[in-house]
Amino acid sequence: MKAFAFARPASFAEAGELLADRRYSLPVLKAGGMDVVDHMKEGLLEPDLLIDIRATGVRPAGISRTDDGGLRIGAMTTLAEIAASPIVRATAPVVADAAGSAATPQVRNVATAAGNLLQRPRCWYYRNEQFHCLKKGGHTCYAVEGENKFHAIFGGGPCHIVHPSNLAPALAVCGGRVHLTGGDRPSLSIDDLYHAPAQGVWSEHELEKNEIITHITIGPASRSGFYAVKEKQSFDWPLVMASVMLRTQGSSITAARVSAGAVAPIPWRLPAVEAALAGVRVDDDAGLRKACAGAADGANPLSDNAYKASLLPVAVRRAVLRATGRDEKEA
Ligand SMILES: Cc1cc2nc3c(=O)[nH]c(=O)nc-3n(C[C@H](O)[C@H](O)[C@H](O)COP(=O)(O)OP(=O)(O)OC[C@H]3O[C@@H](n4cnc5c(N)ncnc54)[C@H](O)[C@@H]3O)c2cc1C
Ligand code: SF4
Incomplete structure (x- = not known):
């Protein structure tokens, strides 16, 4: 692992300034760190600045009701908090169950809502630094001829990952939106957050480098x-x-x-x-x-x-x- 600077900003605004700091060529946000730190350990990501947004002062209030009967979920709310929340269960059981069904209790205690939405794919060729596949700038999708038991049945390639997030489809059916700071857009619907590989194979989502998710909103979805x-x-x-x-x-x-x-x-x-x-x-x-x-x-x-x-x-x-x-x- 390469040496990197580490920052604990006190606010999303400060985190945004660090993302825009030209002294760093690859500043990366770390929320729960489950996926980011995995990438660093596997040699798939080499940031020169890691920005830990879990630090005191950044973490906004977890979950609250909105005026339209829906919910506001802070970006740093953990999957465990979402799964255990009585107001999520009453307002959108699909979201509570999607969060509660993900991973293990240990992971759910650390993994955040925003991090879950923006985690990278699990394709074993992508996760193995030995394979320089299409997603990493190579010329081949190894899954096509290789091991593809857990890959996509829809989407048409040229990369056949499945999106790994439990929360994303659940939030999508509730009319979910991610609310942003650091860029020009105030928010983006979950339906518009992701793009198919044909629209860009190296990344999965539409956020700009400086955009940070502050919270997520959903409409009422008791059924x-x-x-x-x-x-x-x-x-x-x-x-x-x-x-x-x-x-x-x-x-x-x-x-x-x-x-x-x-x-x-x-x-x-x-x-x-x-x-x-x-x-x-x-x-x-x-x-x-x-x-x-x-x-x-x-x-x-x-x-x-x-x-x-x-x-x-x-x-x-x-x-x-x-x-x-x-x-x-x-x-
Ligand atoms: C054993 C195991 C089993 C798992 N099983 C499942 C499963 O069944 N279902 C499932 O959905 N997931 C599963 N996961 C994945 C896990 O849920 C995700 O890795 C986790 O949710 C990521 O959240 P995080 O807060 O740790 O994100 P991080 O690793 O901190 O960040 C992930 C990405 O999001 C970006 N990011 C984080 N917060 C923000 C923000 N506020 N604004 C902009 N960018 C941000 C980071 O820069 C990074 O690119 C599993 C993981 C493990 C280890
Ligand atoms: S499915 Fe995507 S990530 Fe996996 S080997 Fe093919 S191009 Fe790479």
């Missing part, structure tokens, strides 16, 4: 649900995950937002499933099953990951059931 399929349900990265938010009138679904995770390089909205769910009664199990059956339509699996196309409709249907307040075992 929402999250479901992840993992190899080990105790702790593992999801094989596929689904986040769902429903609007209902009586017992009929009037509108739905559905986003799949771990299947594409960005949180993957499923507009055909959203349209198919509209008009279905929440107690119509056959209708719900039929609406979710097409969740993997259009998927283009690699050699070892077609199983994801079979799992996705199941995950989506179970997330829908959770959004209706029912357990998947009931249907």
